[in-house]
Amino acid sequence: MDRRVRADAQRNIDALLQAALAVFATSGVDAPVREIAEKAGVGIGTVYRHFPQRSDLIAAVFRREIDACADAAAILADEHDPFEALEHWMQRYAAFVATKRGLATALHSGNSAFDPLHAYFNQRLRPAIQTLLESAIAVGVVRSDVDAEDILGAVRGLCRAADDGRPGQTQRMIALFADGLRYGTKASTNTPA
Amino acid sequence: MDRRVRADAQRNIDALLQAALAVFATSGVDAPVREIAEKAGVGIGTVYRHFPQRSDLIAAVFRREIDACADAAAILADEHDPFEALEHWMQRYAAFVATKRGLATALHSGNSAFDPLHAYFNQRLRPAIQTLLESAIAVGVVRSDVDAEDILGAVRGLCRAADDGRPGQTQRMIALFADGLRYGTKASTNTPA
DNA sequence: GGCTAAAGTGGAACCATATTCCGTATTATA
DNA sequence: TATAATACGGAATATGGTTCCACTTTAGCC
Numbered sequence: 191m192d193r194r195v196r197a198d199a200q201r202n203i204d205a206l207l208q209a210a211l212a213v214f215a216t217s218g219v220d221a222p223v224r225e226i227a228e229k230a231g232v233g234i235g236t237v238y239r240h241f242p243q244r245s246d247l248i249a250a251v252f253r254r255e256i257d258a259c260a261d262a263a264a265i266l267a268d269e270h271d272p273f274e275a276l277e278h279w280m281q282r283y284a285a286f287v288a289t290k291r292g293l294a295t296a297l298h299s300g301n302s303a304f305d306p307l308h309a310y311f312n313q314r315l316r317p318a319i320q321t322l323l324e325s326a327i328a329v330g331v332v333r334s335d336v337d338a339e340d341i342l343g344a345v346r347g348l349c350r351a352a353d354d355g356r357p358g359q360t361q362r363m364i365a366l367f368a369d370g371l372r373y374g375t376k377a378s379t380n381t382p383a
Numbered sequence: 384m385d386r387r388v389r390a391d392a393q394r395n396i397d398a399l400l401q402a403a404l405a406v407f408a409t410s411g412v413d414a415p416v417r418e419i420a421e422k423a424g425v426g427i428g429t430v431y432r433h434f435p436q437r438s439d440l441i442a443a444v445f446r447r448e449i450d451a452c453a454d455a456a457a458i459l460a461d462e463h464d465p466f467e468a469l470e471h472w473m474q475r476y477a478a479f480v481a482t483k484r485g486l487a488t489a490l491h492s493g494n495s496a497f498d499p500l501h502a503y504f505n506q507r508l509r510p511a512i513q514t515l516l517e518s519a520i521a522v523g524v525v526r527s528d529v530d531a532e533d534i535l536g537a538v539r540g541l542c543r544a545a546d547d548g549r550p551g552q553t554q555r556m557i558a559l560f561a562d563g564l565r566y567g568t569k570a571s572t573n574t575p576a
Numbered sequence: 577g578g579c580t581a582a583a584g585t586g587g588a589a590c591c592a593t594a595t596t597c598c599g600t601a602t603t604a605t606a
Numbered sequence: 607t608a609t610a611a612t613a614c615g616g617a618a619t620a621t622g623g624t625t626c627c628a629c630t631t632t633a634g635c636c
Contacts (some may be wrong), residue, residue: 196632199584224624233586237623240584389603392613415593424616429594433613578636594621598627601614606607 200227203240205230210251219248219293245303252293252307256314263318272326277368279322280345283315284364287349317341332371341371396433398423403444412441412486436498438549444501445486447506452479456511465519467521473538476508477557480542508535525564534564 195203212278213221223244227237243246252367262282266275328334348363388396402423405412420430425455434440455475475558512531519525541556 196583198631224622235586235626244583244623389612391602417593428615429613435595583632590625596619603612
């Protein structure tokens with residue numbers, strides 16, 4: 191018998207994470223554990239076997255979302271040229287921030303169970319954007335006086351600012367900001383987006 | 384029969400607010416309602432008669448503290464000269480901020496039951512400091528390029544910054560800041576505090 | 577394939593809290 | 607003092623987290 195989780199257990203873990211993501215989006219992070227268990231089609235006992243505390247489940251969902259966002263960087267880098275990859279990732283990150291509003295509140299709620307997530311957040315996301323940014327700078331399509339931190343902060347800020355009426359406003363603002371990143375480069379004669 | 388609350392009811396309300404203040408300070412804002420009821424010497428039913436929801440009790444305590452802090456301004460204005468009144472109130476406000484750390488967290492926890500408190504906070508505290516500030520400026524003991532917002536923000540900031548080891552550090556920093564307020568005025572030849 | 581131990585499962589039971597309900601007690605007026 | 611409006615206490619109910627354990631499934635082994 192090996193150390194890896196049994197196939198059925200892994201199946202349930204996946205179902206739980208998926209269900210939790212959906213339920214959190216619908217009912218917020220305060221949704222009852224029972225509701226998530228039901229949606230995943232498992233018993234409550236199963237939830238607690240894999241996530242001893244409610245906060246562990248929340249953290250796992252968040253961590254998975256962080257991973258997905260970070261992993262998107264490499265994929266975008268493959269599929270697009272450096273500037274497009276960078277901008278697309280910024281939009282991707284904005285989507286992440288927007289969706290995770292509720293989770294972020296939980297993060298800052300003082301529950302120390304979430305402390306490790308803060309570190310994880312930086313550990314995964316900073317390198318992701320940094321690689322994209324460095325590529326774009328190296329090729330000369332983005333100015334060299336910005337760093338990863340600038341971008342993460344700016345996008346978060348743009349997400350927070352205004353989102354009431356006009357749909358897609360955040361997207362447009364991020365696109366504008368991205369254009370600002372290439373202002374003054376040798377490629378700046380391109381048509382602005 | 385008049386519309387005013389009965390004497391015994393008022394007595395219980397007062398006892399509850401006082402007990403809640405003490406319990407929140409000791410056990411945090413998440414303390415059980417029962418604990419507060421017990422400390423106040425009343426039944427749980429009584430708590431809920433006056434504060435239909437747990438958050439109503441928290442809000443009432445906070446509001447009362449805001450009032451006390453705001454009301455202190457007029458009293459200080461009576462008892463001291465303009466500059467001293469201003470500085471003393473800043474210290475008073477700092478004490479308020481320090482004590483209410485836990486409540487402030489609750490405030491920002493996303494529970495919309497606390498939204499009105501934000502407005503109340505500004506509505507009461509801004510005028511309080513503004514009056515003191517204007518008096519001090521009018522008499523020429525404080526420079527005229529600062530406003531109420533500056534002071535509220537600065538004190539909050541100073542409270543947050545460092546509080547670990549040295550006791551009274553915040554007080555000293557606020558005193559320093561207050562001295563900065565009178566730097567360059569005609570009264571600036573006074574001995575610095 | 578059948579056997580067995582380890583791993584996993586469901587959900588009832590338990591605990592802690594918020595909140596409701598209502599019979600009883602108190603208060604304020606006439 | 608009588609009595610109607612108010613208020614009181616606390617048992618009962620509702621809700622949600624967490625534990626427990628008898629039962630089931632899986633994976634290695636023959």
